[in-house]
Amino acid sequence: MIKVLIVDDSASVRTLFAEMFKREDDFEVVGCAEDGYSALRMVRDLKPDVVTMDVNLPDCDGFRVTRMIMEDNPVPIVIVSAIYRASDAEIGFRLIDTGALAFHNKPALKSENFEEQMQDIILSVRLMSEVRVVRRKTRFRREAINEKVVPDKVASRSESLTGKGKIVCIGASTGGPQAIKQILMSLPQGFPVPILIVQHMSDGFTKGMANWLKNHTGHDIRIASHDDELKPGVIYFAPEGVHTEISPKRRIVLTDAPNVNGIKPSASVLFNSVARNLGRSAVGVLLTGMGRDGADGLLEIRRNGGYTIAQDEESSIVFGMPGEAVKIGGAVSVLPLDSIGGELCRIFLGLLEDK
Structure with a gap:
């Protein structure tokens, strides 16, 4: 079973994502965190195989949380966050520099492509759970x-x-x-x-x-x-x-x-x-x-x-x-x-x- 931790400040999103992952035979939702510090604690205590991470959290943004996870308890992280403008998308790419492996636009519940988008996210989380991660990412060099x-x-x-x-x-x-x-x-x-x-x-x-x-x-x-x-x-x-x-x-x-x-x-x-x-x-x-x-x-x-x-x-x-x-x-x-x-x-x- 793939142990997944869901991190999102929206209770409805956490519930929805948990239900979607529970439909899959190979996933176990080990926890849902509503803020950054809860996420850090749950990663340490629950030892998930993969984390889905929102960017906007009430106490500690996704950058800091991702960086701290990768420094202390490295685990594959997939960013799932709402993207409305190009500047929002740039935030997702900045998270790549802190250690996240992949990212997806959070699907709108009423979207006609909701099921398809969720399946893309689930497939990505499944694949990323198998990636071996290390403490912090090294800077790319011009060598x-x-x-x-x-x-x-x-x-x-x-x-x-x-x-x-x-x-x-x-x-x-x-x-x-x-x-x-x-x-x-x-x-x-x-x-x-x-x-x-x-x-x-x-x-x-x-x-x-x-x-x-x-x-x-x-x-x-x-x-x-x-x-x-x-x-x-x-x-x-x-x-x-x-x-x-x-x-x-x-x-x-x-x-x-x-x-x-x-x-x-x-x-x-x-x-x-x-x-x-x-x-x-x-x-x-x-x-x-x-x-x-x-x-x-x-x-x-x-x-x-x-x-x-x-x-x-x-x-x-x-x-x-x-x-x-x-x-x-x-x-x-x-x-x-x-x-x-x-x-x-x-x-x-x-x-x-x-x-």
């Missing part, structure tokens, strides 16, 4: 450029990238925000190629994530718009609710096509368009995440002469997406997270130095 690359799994630059108009495309899901942040922090300002990112997340978080990463990394980070021309040094995030593709003329195309792999935006859709239109000029990167989205697209990039990287199992919070890519032969390289940014620097900055 990935010096990290060792896994030997004999890396294609040569001459074989993997040719032609003009190079591009990096990244797909991620569960655990992606932390992974993306670490990669971007290892890249220099003005990185010489555009980067496109598909990150699966709850509605309302994408703009907040872009702002959070921009503030932390200093890169030019934008939400992609239809017909944007790709520019070197700019990082584009796929917007919510639509697929993002790249045209042969290196422009962004947003489409309202059906979900792919149950997801929209889909990393597979982006990767397939990149493989089709840019081929040997592309690098595809598939990071931590549940499911298989992006795996077949990564394989297509490789088949079309591009260079592909999958995050390794040890550094992935969930090895679903990169694991599927490895299984079907979609990854040229399988690298730990702290080596991926350095590998991108070697590929692109090395090419520039050779000229």
Whole structure:
């Protein structure tokens, strides 16, 4: 049984969440805390396997509570909080820095998607309960450029990238925000190629994530718009609710096509368009995440002469997406997270130095 502690200042929300988890055969609700200090005590005494945490608590905000839990009694924490504005979403990402693993927008009871949103939360809590956490999170360092690359799994630059108009495309899901942040922090300002990112997340978080990463990394980070021309040094995030593709003329195309792999935006859709239109000029990167989205697209990039990287199992919070890519032969390289940014620097900055 997965022992879950629910932390929320609303009695009705605590009751609702408790009922939803009790419906699941593999969950046991060991407690419900209405404030931060109760949460700290219950984590210490009840030793839950996972905690759902609200941000706004009456006595002690979610930042301090999360930080204190991770310092004293580390346990996987999933943030579930109401998001109304991009600034609210940024709060969720700030919690990533204190040790939280994932976050979700608190579903409205009267929403027509309530059951679906709750099932997403339950699945996330189930997955996060298996993650091994340690005391406090270490700061990301700009040292990935010096990290060792896994030997004999890396294609040569001459074989993997040719032609003009190079591009990096990244797909991620569960655990992606932390992974993306670490990669971007290892890249220099003005990185010489555009980067496109598909990150699966709850509605309302994408703009907040872009702002959070921009503030932390200093890169030019934008939400992609239809017909944007790709520019070197700019990082584009796929917007919510639509697929993002790249045209042969290196422009962004947003489409309202059906979900792919149950997801929209889909990393597979982006990767397939990149493989089709840019081929040997592309690098595809598939990071931590549940499911298989992006795996077949990564394989297509490789088949079309591009260079592909999958995050390794040890550094992935969930090895679903990169694991599927490895299984079907979609990854040229399988690298730990702290080596991926350095590998991108070697590929692109090395090419520039050779000229």
